[in-house]
Amino acid sequence: MECLLAINDLHVGFRIFEGHLRVLNAVWLDVKEGERVGLVGETGCGKTTTVKSVLRVLPMPPARITGGQILYNGKDILKMTQRQMSMLRRHELTAIFQDPLQSLNPVFTIGTQLRDIVRDSAIGRGHRLTHREVESRCLEALRVTGMPDPERIMTNYPAQLSGGMRQRVCIAEALSTNARLMLADEPTTNLDVTIQDQILRKLDELVEEQGVSVVMITHSMGVVRDLTQRVNIMYAGTIIESGETRDLLESPQHPYTQGLMASVPKLTGEGISEGIPGRIPNYLDPPSGCRFHPRCERQMEICATSMPSLYTTAEGHRVACYLYGGTL
Amino acid sequence: MSKLPILTVDRLVKHFPTKAGLVRAVDDITFDVSTGDTLGLVGESGSGKTTTAQCVLGIYPPTSGRIVFEGAPIGVMFNRRNRELKRKIRIVFQDPGSSLNPKRTIKQILSVPLKVHGIGLKRERLTMMSRLLEMVELPATEYLYKYPQAIGGGEKQMVAIARALATNPRFIVLDEPTSALDVSVQGKIINLLMRLARELDLTYLFITHDLSLMRNVATQVAIMYLGKLCEIARTQEFFRTPLHPYTKMLLSSIPVVTDEEESLKPAKIVSKGEIPSPVNVPSGCSFHLRCPERMPICLESDPEMRVLDTGHLIRCHLYSP
Numbered sequence: 207m208e209c210l211l212a213i214n215d216l217h218v219g220f221r222i223f224e225g226h227l228r229v230l231n232a233v234w235l236d237v238k239e240g241e242r243v244g245l246v247g248e249t250g251c252g253k254t255t256t257v258k259s260v261l262r263v264l265p266m267p268p269a270r271i272t273g274g275q276i277l278y279n280g281k282d283i284l285k286m287t288q289r290q291m292s293m294l295r296r297h298e299l300t301a302i303f304q305d306p307l308q309s310l311n312p313v314f315t316i317g318t319q320l321r322d323i324v325r326d327s328a329i330g331r332g333h334r335l336t337h338r339e340v341e342s343r344c345l346e347a348l349r350v351t352g353m354p355d356p357e358r359i360m361t362n363y364p365a366q367l368s369g370g371m372r373q374r375v376c377i378a379e380a381l382s383t384n385a386r387l388m389l390a391d392e393p394t395t396n397l398d399v400t401i402q403d404q405i406l407r408k409l410d411e412l413v414e415e416q417g418v419s420v421v422m423i424t425h426s427m428g429v430v431r432d433l434t435q436r437v438n439i440m441y442a443g444t445i446i447e448s449g450e451t452r453d454l455l456e457s458p459q460h461p462y463t464q465g466l467m468a469s470v471p472k473l474t475g476e477g478i479s480e481g482i483p484g485r486i487p488n489y490l491d492p493p494s495g496c497r498f499h500p501r502c503e504r505q506m507e508i509c510a511t512s513m514p515s516l517y518t519t520a521e522g523h524r525v526a527c528y529l530y531g532g533t534l
Numbered sequence: 535m536s537k538l539p540i541l542t543v544d545r546l547v548k549h550f551p552t553k554a555g556l557v558r559a560v561d562d563i564t565f566d567v568s569t570g571d572t573l574g575l576v577g578e579s580g581s582g583k584t585t586t587a588q589c590v591l592g593i594y595p596p597t598s599g600r601i602v603f604e605g606a607p608i609g610v611m612f613n614r615r616n617r618e619l620k621r622k623i624r625i626v627f628q629d630p631g632s633s634l635n636p637k638r639t640i641k642q643i644l645s646v647p648l649k650v651h652g653i654g655l656k657r658e659r660l661t662m663m664s665r666l667l668e669m670v671e672l673p674a675t676e677y678l679y680k681y682p683q684a685i686g687g688g689e690k691q692m693v694a695i696a697r698a699l700a701t702n703p704r705f706i707v708l709d710e711p712t713s714a715l716d717v718s719v720q721g722k723i724i725n726l727l728m729r730l731a732r733e734l735d736l737t738y739l740f741i742t743h744d745l746s747l748m749r750n751v752a753t754q755v756a757i758m759y760l761g762k763l764c765e766i767a768r769t770q771e772f773f774r775t776p777l778h779p780y781t782k783m784l785l786s787s788i789p790v791v792t793d794e795e796e797s798l799k800p801a802k803i804v805s806k807g808e809i810p811s812p813v814n815v816p817s818g819c820s821f822h823l824r825c826p827e828r829m830p831i832c833l834e835s836d837p838e839m840r841v842l843d844t845g846h847l848i849r850c851h852l853y854s855p
Contacts, residue, residue: 248716248718249687368808370808371808398578398579398809399743399745399784399789400578400783400784400787400805401578401805402789403786403787403789403805404805425716425717426789427791428788428790429789431789431790431791455791455792456792465718466717466718468721469717470717470746470791471717471720471724471746471747471750471751472746472749472750472791472792472795473745473746473749473785473788473795473798473799474749474792474795474798475749475750475769475773476750478721478724478747478750478751479721480721480725481717481718481719481720481721481722482718483722485686485688485719
């Protein structure tokens with residue numbers, strides 16, 4: 207199947223006063239039509255930078271894309287003009303961010319914001335909607351996200367809604383553009399588990415219905431397991447392991463993924479592992495070779511000198527680690 | 535349970551009058567914590583977990599009800615408590631980034647509780663501080679003169695724990711100590727806390743919203759909803775037979791990572807609705823709006839807490855005689 211989104215060997219850096227932050231370092235990611243892909247990593251590993259690069263909303267400078275391609279439907283996003291890019295953002299890509307208070311404008315009502323999006327995306331497709339059509343589509347969009355009393359919500363300001371409600375509004379906005387690819391950047395991290403469960407189930411249902419492809423960015427392994435077919439694990443700006451979700455969670459291969467899985471507290475109550483010693487490296491001066499090697503229990507000599515590429519260990523399972531390939 | 539309770543909270547009520555109405559943050563809760571136990575107080579945001587902890591600490595005086603610590607009532611404001619009591623009850627906050635003063639070195643941060651409580655002689659304090667840092671597994675020579683911004687989130691939390699330990703406390707309130715941290719760091723902090731509890735014979739009130747974490751940490755779990763307790767049980771018992779519909783909803787909402795865990799969750803209960811505002815508490819059982827097993831009686835009368843044979847405490851009409 208044709209890839210809808212393919213990120214090939216992306217490198218992104220930031221030039222700041224102290225020097226050059228080399229944040230993204232070999233990010234490989236592909237999303238097929240209708241597929242749901244997870245991107246998992248800890249705080250500061252570059253998940254959001256990746257999303258922002260795809261949307262081309264990274265502030266440049268200080269950010270600089272130093273290598274690689276982002277292909278959307280075969281066309282390189284990084285080479286598009288501003289105009290092409292804004293058309294793409296309007297009709298093809300959509301995003302949900304972690305904090306809905308930052309993605310909703312506090313001084314306009316939900317209705318004003320939603321109507322704009324609905325009207326605008328219809329114009330982009332060549333029809334001009336009447337007032338009544340806009341209104342009914344907005345209400346419908348809110349209703350499908352499971353919002354009680356959408357008429358009232360339309361007249362509310364974001365501050366009048368609860369966190370879960372705001373996130374539902376964001377989902378309604380994201381889906382009302384009929385986009386083909388949704389980038390969901392930690393959409394439920396700030397929410398309580400019961401609300402998270404509701405939102406994720408709704409999202410799952412709607413995405414399935416509309417056939418939207420999703421990149422789900424999160425740090426929760428559980429969320430990824432519930433929602434995605436394939437998952438990519440990211441560490442310090444590098445994709446270190448990717449594979450089918452169930453398969454990868456059951457038998458993680460990279461030492462980092464193994465450590466991560468062992469530190470997730472489980473309902474079976476077998477205790478919690480010590481976690482992974484050390485912390486994420488400083489991007490000003492990242493470790494040479496494999497960026498994980500200073501924290502790795504199974505490091506070898508080669509790990510400090512050269513960076514492993516992604517080796518295929520099983521059907522669809524790839525690991526960037528010298529334990530699984532490479533010439534020694 | 536043969537051990538004596540170190541802390542008893544008896545019919546604690548804390549209401550806040552506001553312009554919008556009376557906020558019933560904590561509404562008549564009763565529980566006790568035995569010496570050496572870890573009570574996991576679990577609930578969604580806005581359920582009153584933190585207010586409960588703050589009443590225990592004396593940050594707020596209770597509206598009514600009693601808090602008894604080691605046999606003496608302590609339900610008064612912080613400034614009316616004696617120093618000895620303040621020494622015995624300590625807290626570790628959620629976000630170490632904001633609970634440690636960024637303009638003070640770790641040595642200065644750790645010296646405050648020692649000075650305030652007059653622990654040790656001036657010349658002994660440096661050794662005491664080094665020992666505190668070693669207790670939380672940080673090499674003292676390396677960390678004493680650093681500022682909080684120079685160390686990672688997990689390390690900051692360890693310093694916060696060291697500060698709590700400085701006065702040789704009996705009881706520590708842990709207010710979501712790991713929810714601001716990544717899972718790979720969380721493990722270390724939790725294991726550290728558990729080791730300290732064993733070695734120093736500490737008792738914890740562990741506030742969290744993470745039930746899977748409580749499975750591994752707590753000896754007793756209490757579920758709170760809208761200022762009231764729904765269910766309290768020993769951890770084993772609690773996870774083997776969760777009874778309250780809200781507990782079941784919480785458990786079935788947890789995203790888990792293995793099939794084995796999936797099989798431990800109660801049958802899927804579709805989570806619906808949100809926690810209502812504590813200003814307008816629903817009539818009868820406050821959970822009835824979201825409850826999948828609602829009965830007519832739930833709308834009218836609020837169930838009483840009942841003790842089942844297994845030592846399970848539950849507040850639900852389903853289990854009324």
